[in-house]
Amino acid sequence: MIDAKWKMMKIVFGELQACVPERDTDGKFDELAQLVKVKREYKEAAEAWEKWIASGSKKDEVDYLEEIVDTMTALATLFWAHTHTRGEDDPDACAMKVIEMVNLKNDLRGYHDFEKECEKK
Numbered sequence: 001m002i003d004a005k006w007k008m009m010k011i012v013f014g015e016l017q018a019c020v021p022e023r024d025t026d027g028k029f030d031e032l033a034q035l036v037k038v039k040r041e042y043k044e045a046a047e048a049w050e051k052w053i054a055s056g057s058k059k060d061e062v063d064y065l066e067e068i069v070d071t072m073t074a075l076a077t078l079f080w081a082h083t084h085t086r087g088e089d090d091p092d093a094c095a096m097k098v099i100e101m102v103n104l105k106n107d108l109r110g111y112h113d114f115e116k117e118c119e120k121k
Contacts, residue, residue, distance in 0.1 A: 005114070013072075016069075016072055016073060016076050017073070017076070018073070018076045018077040018079075018080040018081070019073060019074075019077045020077075021034050021077050021078070021080075021081035021085075022034040022036075022037055028085070029081045029082075029085040031078070031081070031082060034074070034077060034078045034081060035078065037074050037077075037078075038071065038074045038075055038078055041067065041070045041071040041073075041074045042071050044067045044070065044071075045064065045067035045068050045070070045071045047067075048060070048063050048064040048066075048067040049064050049067075051063070051064070052064040079095065080095070083095040083098075
């Protein structure tokens with residue numbers, strides 16, 4: 001069951017696509033503006049959650065889920081743009097190493113085991 005969930009997670013999250021990042025007047029990646037966008041999307045998701053909890057409607061739940069994906073997309077854009085606009089020799093390797101590091105840390109702490117209680121965050 002857990003393996004099937006992990007497989008589905010990889011498929012779902014693999015479908016996320018970064019967007020064109022926020023840019024300054026010179027056309028360069030504006031990291032602060034992208035962070036502000038992430039914050040704005042997160043706020044919209046929190047507000048959509050409150051609306052869904054209050055109404056319980058399927059429409060409001062779908063609106064909430066859409067806002068979550070908007071937030072994830074803004075974060076994916078931030079991560080991608082940061083790792084790919086700094087002139088690194090191999091930005092893909094850098095991005096993958098960071099993802100692997102965080103996954104390993106979370107695994108060691110038990111955060112990936114959905115069937116047992118893990119270390120308190």
